[in-house]
Amino acid sequence: MTDMLKRLETYYDAVPRSTARAEAFGPLTLFVREGDGWPYYARPGLGHSGEVSVAEVDRVRARQRELGVPEAFEWVAETTPGLRAAVEKSGLVVHEHPLMVLDGAGDAVAVPEDVTVRIVDADDPVLPSAAAVPYAAFGVPPSPQAVPQLTARIGAGLTRLAAAVDASGTALSAGQHQPVGAVSEVVAVGTLPDARRRGLGLAVTAVLVADARSRGVETVFLSATDESVARLYGRLGFRTIGTALIAEPAS
Known part of the structure; x- marks a missing residue:
């Protein structure tokens, strides 16, 4: 190992x-x-x-x-x-996902002019819509506890949240990183179906990486959905070092 x-x-x-x-x-x-x-x-x-x-x-x-x-x-x-x-x-059925680690600080990503990508703090008005994005992106019913739990985790320093926000103040894409010491995993990066193919998920990831590095995180990693998504993360500097496996009953 x-x-x-x-x-x-x-x-x-x-x-x-x-x-x-x-x-x-x-x-x-x-x-x-x-x-x-x-x-x-x-x-x-x-x-x-x-x-x-x-x-x-x-x-x-x-x-x-x-x-x-x-x-x-x-x-x-x-x-x-x-x-x-x-x-x-x-x-159980086993699903394979590229396990990727970032080398360096990560590359910058262009953002559409009508969207702002930023870190969302616990008192930010956009937090409720940012918290809802992963549920909508992955087709999962929203949890009524999503907002208070995320607020608490952000306040405790357990989670850092980033979102791509449109001019109306609505989150179109969002993601998180969860630091533990000098290591953090980028998780739950998702984009609303109507806002996809604009590079927003990659832009959110880039902001999360920058935030992690600014806080002294040395190892930033993630699990990509599949090889095509892994190639997108490769544009930021992530490289595959292994295979993350998830097992669950057949659907």
């Missing part, structure tokens, strides 16, 4: 702990969110890179069903290569 992958593993283990409790199942850890919000997932315990049995995966899935949360697992293929076979034998 490379030093970079070790650094990301430490981050993956740390970032859910601000809002979730960790339940250990042998080589696996299930993060259970405390309160409302996006549910978390199971992943390999920190430092575990060996084999995982089907029975151990099944135990976690049973606990997830008991809790009423999605039967989801997330991990890095190169870090824990022995998990995929067990997850698939348990009946």
Whole structure:
């Protein structure tokens, strides 16, 4: 395992702990969110890179069903290569996503003249529409707790939010980065369907990167949806270092 992958593993283990409790199942850890919000997932315990049995995966899935949360697992293929076979034998479907790290400060991105891309603070009037963008972008019903939870996370320094805002003060695209020490992941970058193909998601990502660097973050990374999206992030300077895997029941 490379030093970079070790650094990301430490981050993956740390970032859910601000809002979730960790339940250990042998080589696996299930993060259970405390309160409302996006549910978390199971992943390999920190430092575990060996084999995982089907029975151990099944135990976690049973606990997830008991809790009423999605039967989801997330991990890095190169870090824990022995998990995929067990997850698939348990009946879950595995999806692959390019895992990308940024070299340097990131390149500037042109922004349409009628749009401003900026960091959104906890008291910013655009926060409610920015909080709603990922739900609309990914076709997920909005959570009534989205705004207060995001406000609290921003206030606590756990999340930094950026948005592309039109002249009326409505967010068209938004995304976040979640710093833990010198590492931060860019997440939840989405654009409203009617505002796509204008480069807004990439512009939001560039602002998030600049904000992370200004705060001393040394490692900025993300998981791209697929290879075509990875090529877009490559324009900012991101490069693929591995494969992020997400397993879930067949739809």
